[in-house]
Amino acid sequence: MNKALLLLASVMFLFASCADEKLEEDDGDRIIWDFINYSVIFKVVDQSGHDLLNPETEENILDNDIVVKYDGKEFNRKTPKYNMPDPLDLRTYQLEEGSNALFFGEFSPESNYRDEKFTIEWGDGTQTDIKFDLYITWNEKRTDPSVHKIIYVDGKRYSDESFVVTITK
Secondary structure: OHHHHHHHHHHHHHHHHHHHHHHHHOOOOOOOOOOOOEEEEEEEEOOOOOEOOOOOOOOOOOOOOOEEEEOOEEEEEEOOOOOOOOOOEEEEEEOOOOOEEEEEEEEOHHHOEEEEEEEEEOOOOOEEEEEEEEEEEEOOOOOOEEEEEEEEEOOEEEEOOOOEEEEEO
16 A cells, blocks of 8 residues: 555656646746637527427427538437537537527637538428638737637628527528
8 A cells, every 4th residue: 555655646746847847948928828619509490580499399390300411421410418518519409598509519710710611401301501710810929819700601691700590490
């Protein structure tokens, strides 16, 4: 038992000394940026504004085989029981205001997405084509980043600020 404790203490000391050495190498002015990963969020409503992803809506589309086609792969809709990061998937969640939405993502602006495209097939013979840009630009000193989010729906520029899209079916 004493050998195990000694080994554990040695390993902890080794990691601590490596961390201290790394901190000494930094010049103190360096900022490490952490960017939010984004999902494209789809609210789906009928002509009267009823939430078609709500099981209580009479004409909901929850039984449809909704699929996203992206980068040569197909993503089927899932309804997770928890809200955990998922690298790339199509999920149904309830939003804070109570409506339901489809989330497709996650996409990091650090990947510098430009003219990225995917298609949602709604399971009723219709589809929606999405194109988006998600990238970072920096000021001259590389001290202040700006994240750009531009989304197009069926070839038309939809938003320059938000990845939330309302689809009327």
